[in-house]
Amino acid sequence: MTEHTVKSFDDELTHLSNTISRMGGLAEAQLAGALQALANRDSDLAVRIAASDAQVDVLEQDVQHFTVRLLALRQPVAADLRHIVAALKIASELERIADYAANVAKRSLVLNQQPAVKPVGAVINLGRLVQTILKDIMDAYVEQDVAKAIGVWNRDEEVDDLYTGLFRELITYMMEDPRTITACTHLMFMAKNIERIGDHATNIAETLHFLVVGTPLKGARPKGPSVEAQ
Amino acid sequence: MTHLPSRLAKVSARDVNVHYGEKHALKHVDLDIRANEVTALIGPSGCGKSTFLRCINRMNDQIENAHVSGALTLDGQDIYDKGIDVVQLRARVGMVFQKPNPFPKSIFDNVAYGPRIHGLARDQAELDEIVMTSLEKAGLLTEVRDRLDEPGTGLSGGQQQRLCIARAIAVSPELILMDEPCSALDPIATAKVEELIDELRENYTIVIVTHSMQQAARVSQRTAFFHLGELVEVADTEQIFTNPQHPLTQGYITGRFG
Numbered sequence: 001m002t003e004h005t006v007k008s009f010d011d012e013l014t015h016l017s018n019t020i021s022r023m024g025g026l027a028e029a030q031l032a033g034a035l036q037a038l039a040n041r042d043s044d045l046a047v048r049i050a051a052s053d054a055q056v057d058v059l060e061q062d063v064q065h066f067t068v069r070l071l072a073l074r075q076p077v078a079a080d081l082r083h084i085v086a087a088l089k090i091a092s093e094l095e096r097i098a099d100y101a102a103n104v105a106k107r108s109l110v111l112n113q114q115p116a117v118k119p120v121g122a123v124i125n126l127g128r129l130v131q132t133i134l135k136d137i138m139d140a141y142v143e144q145d146v147a148k149a150i151g152v153w154n155r156d157e158e159v160d161d162l163y164t165g166l167f168r169e170l171i172t173y174m175m176e177d178p179r180t181i182t183a184c185t186h187l188m189f190m191a192k193n194i195e196r197i198g199d200h201a202t203n204i205a206e207t208l209h210f211l212v213v214g215t216p217l218k219g220a221r222p223k224g225p226s227v228e229a230q
Numbered sequence: 231m232t233h234l235p236s237r238l239a240k241v242s243a244r245d246v247n248v249h250y251g252e253k254h255a256l257k258h259v260d261l262d263i264r265a266n267e268v269t270a271l272i273g274p275s276g277c278g279k280s281t282f283l284r285c286i287n288r289m290n291d292q293i294e295n296a297h298v299s300g301a302l303t304l305d306g307q308d309i310y311d312k313g314i315d316v317v318q319l320r321a322r323v324g325m326v327f328q329k330p331n332p333f334p335k336s337i338f339d340n341v342a343y344g345p346r347i348h349g350l351a352r353d354q355a356e357l358d359e360i361v362m363t364s365l366e367k368a369g370l371l372t373e374v375r376d377r378l379d380e381p382g383t384g385l386s387g388g389q390q391q392r393l394c395i396a397r398a399i400a401v402s403p404e405l406i407l408m409d410e411p412c413s414a415l416d417p418i419a420t421a422k423v424e425e426l427i428d429e430l431r432e433n434y435t436i437v438i439v440t441h442s443m444q445q446a447a448r449v450s451q452r453t454a455f456f457h458l459g460e461l462v463e464v465a466d467t468e469q470i471f472t473n474p475q476h477p478l479t480q481g482y483i484t485g486r487f488g
Contacts, residue, residue: 005421006448008428072471073447 009074016066016087017142023059023094024138030056030101031134031197035127038108038120038190046112049105056098063091079214086211090141093200093207097134100193100200107186114183119173122166123191129159130198137201137208146212153205153217159198166191240265240405240435241286246300248281248290255281257459259300263405263452268427268436270446270467273456274482279439282456283407285309286437287323288316304405321348324398328410330390332382332397337374340382340393341365344401360400367433368396369426388419395426399434406430408438412445424449443483447471455479 004010030049037046067088070076076084104127111120133152140148170184170191209217239262248256256278263269271279281290288309290296302309309319321344332340341361344350351357361378365371370392374385382393391411398406408427412420427436427449440446446453447467454464455478463476474480481487 005418006425006428068472069468073468075444075447 009080012066012070012074013080013083016063016070016084019059019063019066020087020090020094021138021142023056023063023091023098024134024141026052026056026059027094027098027101028131028134028138030098031104031127031131031194034101034104034108035124035131037105038111038127039124041108041112041116043109043112046105046108050102050109053098053102056095060091060095063087082211082214086207089207090204093204097197097200100197103193104190107190111183111186117173117180117183117187119166119169119184119187122162122169123187123194126159126162126166126191127194129162130194130201133159133198133201137204141204141208144208144212146209149205149208149212150217153202153209156198156202159195163191163195239263240305241437242301242303242306243282243285244301246282246285246298246302248278248285248299249295249297250293251295255459256285259461261454261461261464263435263437265435266431266433267452268431268438268450269452269454270450271437271439271454271456272441272443272446272482273462274487275441276458277456278459279454279456280409281459283409283437283439286405286407287320287325289325291316321401322404324401324403324406326391326394326398326406326408326411329414330387330394332385332390332393334381334383336379337365337382337385337393338378341396341400344397348401350401364396364400365393367399367430368392369422369429370396386419388415388422391415391419391423392426395423395430399430403434405435405437408436410440411438413441420445443471455482457482 030052033045033049033052036042037049067084070084074080133155136148137152139145140152167188170188174181174184206217209215241263243259243261246256246259246261247254259278259282261282271282273279284290285298285302286304286309290298298310304319304322308314333343335343338361341364342357345357345360351360362371365374370389373389374380374393382390385393391414395406395411412423415423424445427438430436431451438446438449450467452464453467453470455462455470455474455476457478463470463474463479465475469475470479471483474483
């Protein structure tokens with residue numbers, strides 16, 4: 001879009017987008033680290049990931065403060081208004097995403113106290129899928145690419161399907177060998193956390209649609225069968 | 231309690247009072263204007279904001295029964311000292327008014343007027359230089375470069391206002407006072423003047439009186455809220471517009487009175 005007559009307003013909007021991108025980058029790194037800690041049974045890394053969550057929280061505070069400032073001082077309208085409101089919403093989605101990643105890291109610490117169980121691999125696969133979704137939605141944000149955002153939105157079904165399969169797999173393991181119940185229960189919560197990260201990514205897709213197009217993303221999101229309903 | 235004038239402030243007001251005859255128009259105002267910042271004065275009509283502005287370049291001297299008391303300093307120097315040359319003071323403190331008021335002269339002569347009467351240029355080349363630089367700083371040069379000898383009154387309202395800003399800048403003031411500089415302009419011309427104000431604060435200190443709270447929010451770093459002749463609250467503009475401390479400020483900026 002063409003520049004504002006008042007150039008400092010452009011600088012502020014750019015600063016806001018850049019902060020969101022940085023938050024996205026941090027959230028992606030947190031998820032990647034949590035999965036790596038899980039795969040390698042790396043407790044040191046898990047501790048670091050759990051501690052780094054504070055950085056994302058600080059950025060969210062920055063975004064909150066900065067958007068309030070922009071709303072009060074610039075009286076934004078139209079695309080500028082959507083840009084600022086969207087940043088506020090996306091920042092809180094990313095903050096939640098990072099929280100879930102930190103929780104995965106914390107649970108992997110407990111898991112490392114137990115003998116390894118096989119479904120870890122499936123949780124990591126679910127994590128890899130959600131990683132690509134998170135990366136795609138942040139790329140879509142930077143490029144303001146609605147088509148890419150809708151693509152992310154549709155792919156949540158894959159996440160749901162994988163999660164449902166994993167849920168069954170974990171129950172089967174626990175029934176076969178009750179000694180795995182502690183580990184598998186933690187894995188179940190980890191899988192749930194990762195699935196929630198996917199949900200937050202689709203929320204970002206919806207916000208991005210509103211930001212670029214100005215209208216909500218209509219229609220029900222394609223959903224796999226819910227495990228909770230079974 | 232009245233504090234001593236601050237030496238750090240560009241302009242420092244301590245217990246400033248203005249009477250117009252019987253009317254006590256400005257009451258015990260303590261206010262520091264920081265250098266290289268834009269300070270906005272806001273408040274409902276008759277709150278004293280323009281009166282305060284006019285104290286700074288002694289425009290109130292023109293009003294017959296006006297009486298100013300208290301301490302008002304510019305860089306620590308008493309503005310109301312008997313030894314002050316008011317003409318020199320007004321060269322240091324420029325002013326831009328509500329309605330653009332170019333002289334009925336050419337664009338060039340409008341800007342050259344101040345430097346000529348203050349003898350700021352030794353020859354024509356220097357004068358040309360001052361005029362061109364001032365028009366450039368006012369963001370007007372590209373629009374008028376080819377018609378400097380045309381009358382300033384032939385420009386659009388927004389261009390006239392930027393011409394008046396160029397005229398104010400031409401005498402190298404330290405402080406520029408603006409009394410509702412955009413109230414006669416359309417939104418685009420207003421945005422251009424606001425962008426100009428943003429650029430000018432690098433080299434000048436600016437005090438702007440505005441009826442538009444939104445404009446105060448956009449252009450200033452400090453905001454002072456006046457009500458019934460009193461300074462109610464002064465703080466960083468962000469603070470005033472996100473979390474004002476005084477209920478009167480809150481009421482005024484949220485459109486509950488005034």
